[in-house]
Amino acid sequence: MEDLERARAYLAGRAERPQRLRTAQVAQMLGVKLQTVEKWRGQGKGPPFVKLGRKLVLYELPAVEAWLRKHERG
Secondary structure (H helix, E strand, O other), X not given: OHHHHHHXXXXXXXXXXXXXXXXXXXXXXXXXXXXXXHHHHHHOOOOOOEEEOOOEEEEEHHHHHXXXXXXXXX
């Protein structure tokens, strides 16, 4: 949970931005449910990620931001 608290502090403007995010942090950043990010990952539609071992999935913040810009409309 420490990583999530750091991400919340960053979003609130109280801390430096983390460079690597977990799935829950990406979901919060994008304003979607955790399951949505997991579904996108399985379908190859979401932000790029790195899987370490069997369970740990990390997202590089610059890659998530670039993915978000790429999908902006309007």
